[in-house]
Amino acid sequence: MKMTGLSLALLALLANPPHPARAEEWPSWRGPRSNNISEETGLPSRWTRGGENMLWRADWVGRSTPAVFDGRVCASGRAEFRFEAVACWDARDGKKLWERRFPVYNTTIPFPRVGWASVTADPETGYLYAQNGDGHLLCLDRDGKTVWERRLGEEMGRSSGYGGRTHTPLVDGRHLIMSLVGTGWGDLSALRQRYAAFDKRTGAVSWIATPSDAVVEDFNNQANAVVAEIGGRRLIIGGGADGWIYALRAETGELQWKFRMSQKSLNSPVTVVGNTVYATSNGEPAVGNFLGQIVALDGSGSGDVTATARIWNTDAVLAGFAAPVFHAGRLYVVDDSANLRALDAKTGKLLFETNLGTIGRAAPLLADGKIYATEVNGHVTILRALEDRFEVLDRDALTATEGRQTELWGGFAAAYGRLYFMAEDGVYALGDKAKTFPARPAVRRPGAGDTRTATPPAGEAASVLLVPAEAQVAAGNELALAVRAFDANGNEVRVAPGAAFALESLKGTVSADGRFRPDPAAGNQAGRVKVTLAGKEAVARVRVFQPLPWSEDFEAGKVPGHFLGAGRFTIADLDGSKVLHKAPAQTGLNRGIAFIGPSSMTGYTIEADLRASKRGRRMADIGLINGGYTLDLQGNHQRLQVRSWASELSFSKQVEFPWQPDVWYRMRLRVEPAAAKVVVRGKVWPKTEPEPAAWTIEYEDASGILSGAPALYADSSTELDFDNVQVMVNR
Numbered sequence: 001m002k003m004t005g006l007s008l009a010l011l012a013l014l015a016n017p018p019h020p021a022r023a024e025e026w027p028s029w030r031g032p033r034s035n036n037i038s039e040e041t042g043l044p045s046r047w048t049r050g051g052e053n054m055l056w057r058a059d060w061v062g063r064s065t066p067a068v069f070d071g072r073v074c075a076s077g078r079a080e081f082r083f084e085a086v087a088c089w090d091a092r093d094g095k096k097l098w099e100r101r102f103p104v105y106n107t108t109i110p111f112p113r114v115g116w117a118s119v120t121a122d123p124e125t126g127y128l129y130a131q132n133g134d135g136h137l138l139c140l141d142r143d144g145k146t147v148w149e150r151r152l153g154e155e156m157g158r159s160s161g162y163g164g165r166t167h168t169p170l171v172d173g174r175h176l177i178m179s180l181v182g183t184g185w186g187d188l189s190a191l192r193q194r195y196a197a198f199d200k201r202t203g204a205v206s207w208i209a210t211p212s213d214a215v216v217e218d219f220n221n222q223a224n225a226v227v228a229e230i231g232g233r234r235l236i237i238g239g240g241a242d243g244w245i246y247a248l249r250a251e252t253g254e255l256q257w258k259f260r261m262s263q264k265s266l267n268s269p270v271t272v273v274g275n276t277v278y279a280t281s282n283g284e285p286a287v288g289n290f291l292g293q294i295v296a297l298d299g300s301g302s303g304d305v306t307a308t309a310r311i312w313n314t315d316a317v318l319a320g321f322a323a324p325v326f327h328a329g330r331l332y333v334v335d336d337s338a339n340l341r342a343l344d345a346k347t348g349k350l351l352f353e354t355n356l357g358t359i360g361r362a363a364p365l366l367a368d369g370k371i372y373a374t375e376v377n378g379h380v381t382i383l384r385a386l387e388d389r390f391e392v393l394d395r396d397a398l399t400a401t402e403g404r405q406t407e408l409w410g411g412f413a414a415a416y417g418r419l420y421f422m423a424e425d426g427v428y429a430l431g432d433k434a435k436t437f438p439a440r441p442a443v444r445r446p447g448a449g450d451t452r453t454a455t456p457p458a459g460e461a462a463s464v465l466l467v468p469a470e471a472q473v474a475a476g477n478e479l480a481l482a483v484r485a486f487d488a489n490g491n492e493v494r495v496a497p498g499a500a501f502a503l504e505s506l507k508g509t510v511s512a513d514g515r516f517r518p519d520p521a522a523g524n525q526a527g528r529v530k531v532t533l534a535g536k537e538a539v540a541r542v543r544v545f546q547p548l549p550w551s552e553d554f555e556a557g558k559v560p561g562h563f564l565g566a567g568r569f570t571i572a573d574l575d576g577s578k579v580l581h582k583a584p585a586q587t588g589l590n591r592g593i594a595f596i597g598p599s600s601m602t603g604y605t606i607e608a609d610l611r612a613s614k615r616g617r618r619m620a621d622i623g624l625i626n627g628g629y630t631l632d633l634q635g636n637h638q639r640l641q642v643r644s645w646a647s648e649l650s651f652s653k654q655v656e657f658p659w660q661p662d663v664w665y666r667m668r669l670r671v672e673p674a675a676a677k678v679v680v681r682g683k684v685w686p687k688t689e690p691e692p693a694a695w696t697i698e699y700e701d702a703s704g705i706l707s708g709a710p711a712l713y714a715d716s717s718t719e720l721d722f723d724n725v726q727v728m729v730n731r
Helices: 006-015 152-158
Strands: 052-058 067-069 074-081 083-090 095-105 128-131 136-140 146-151 170-172 175-180 190-199 205-209 226-230 233-239 244-249 257-261 272-274 276-281 291-298 310-315 324-327 330-336 339-346 350-355 366-367 370-375 379-385 388-395 413-415 418-425 426-430 463-467 468-474 483-488 501-503 508-510 515-518 527-534 538-547 551-552 569-574 577-582 591-594 602-614 621-626 629-634 639-645 652-655 665-672 678-685 697-701 711-715 720-729
Touching: 052 310, 052 418, 067 413, 074 418, 083 128, 095 136, 146 152, 152 175, 170 370, 175 508, 190 244, 205 463, 205 468, 226 272, 233 276, 244 276, 244 366, 244 508, 272 324, 291 330, 339 370, 350 388, 366 413, 370 468, 463 527, 483 527, 501 508, 602 621, 629 665, 629 697, 639 678, 652 697, 711 720
Parallel strands: 463 538, 468 538
Antiparallel strands: 052 426, 067 074, 074 083, 083 095, 128 136, 136 146, 170 175, 175 190, 190 205, 226 233, 233 244, 244 257, 272 276, 276 291, 291 310, 324 330, 330 339, 339 350, 366 370, 370 379, 379 388, 413 418, 418 426, 463 483, 501 527, 508 515, 527 538, 551 720, 569 577, 577 720, 591 711, 602 665, 602 720, 621 629, 621 711, 629 639, 639 652, 665 678, 678 697
């Protein structure tokens, strides 16, 4: 039978492999070129679990695509109904090399959705990056030790909702790029879709971009971005929680263009080929009365390109999760119902299709003249694309020991002449058992092959950055800021003399070389350091924290600038005093959390006055957070609850506690962290009455959380208020 398209093009690679002496690696979930295409050859056309062409399987529970590099297979997962985990295995034989476990907290994600995001490896440094579902961003070395970490919820306001969809880290040059939806502090306190670039070696923030000015209604955005060269500029392109696709300049985060695709959140990554951007959606389009579409866009524009960039689109194709895959003039798309479609990439015309199962979530892998596809209900299919149809070479269904279907959310990774994938029941390695495993690649060392330029060349600066762009500093310490300059194409250029620094809403001093020292008498504060250079401006956002104790009575008449996530809180007058007020939300979630300090805080007590009103039969939930533990006074249930994970209450305790609306109560939450266990103690009493001697509730956590920021918690189905907040060292 005559073969064309994908099969002929990839079979040509078999005859003339471009890198015959080197096995390819798969450092990120979409491969080394972020297109789901591998140059590996000699890959199996069929397999059976425990038999033909199955090399090994390691016990693991996960729902993502593994990263394969440095002779290792690494993946995220979940364990013991409490932890998100990251582990690495020897790619040759599946021997586990190491595993790290992290307690999940400050989130409403249910346990089965933990471990959603894939890990990402950086071949330049040898580091592995993971974002846990609760916003814990990690950089791990080759032995699994923490190089740096950030708590994106407590530090940058990243939301973590029940849907659980979590972005996979993206490495580009010196940066680790993350997308996040949430409410920050200061000028970033509005609920928006944002992107942040971290120095991949240190975790310092290089820039934060807020391309969206639209209200976000869906917090569970998972449209992982890609990096592409278009028009001489390196762009980060991804879909937003507001239904727009954004293209940002990779080095600075400046908006290059935006395209409104959908009225709801986008969750499928785009694919870029030359200047063309291919995107899919399962929502209602910005224009049109149908659900779902595939779009081809011209990515060479600037500004709002909604009216001008569209090349073609298909109507009523619900493909909201899997990235489209381009090869040899065809676009391969897995829709939400697990139909694999082959389209003409120039016109969008459907050429042919086949069904993979029931639920489609992962993009297929194209390699060795074949297509490797997965389906959520455990189906694994190997196909070949012919001239006018798909030819199925092998189809398997994974089932659990009790007979049910095994969940399989991720896709395939191709490396070392093998295939790797992860299902609910383990990590799998497939390949020819007779083939010799290639020599283990040389171990990377941090700094080896460092692409950073020690002295950038001279050039005209079109934009500048002040880094770190977001920082916390303890009063009495100094923050060193550096200016970076870039030309019109995003190339770094030498910083010319003449930078002028100034402070905005910050008390302290800043030197001529960018060293900020806060005023120790100013208390906790937040503001910006601004630099002006050759007519260009850049800012660094800084929060300053004094040593404990802290107190806040809100009599200044405004929400404290260093409160993070307090965008829906206001200051109200009540009985002659100022209080922190939260009303029910007009749209979206009623829940709000205002974090007060650094996520590294430990061994402290937080207390506050609080009250809630009643509307009909409804009362709000109101409480405090200390080190990842929430003490929640629940109005409708008339009880007091200590928990760390709202959707998994196995690690919680509650007691009946009748309380009245429109009555002020005093609440105290003390957390005593220790290696053996963490002890959490809570106390609540009417403010007008004497403090009781005994704690109202006590809870011991054997797998405890050792640090976390203090916060005010409000789930305001009715009006509620806080006052006289104090944070102090345990005594």
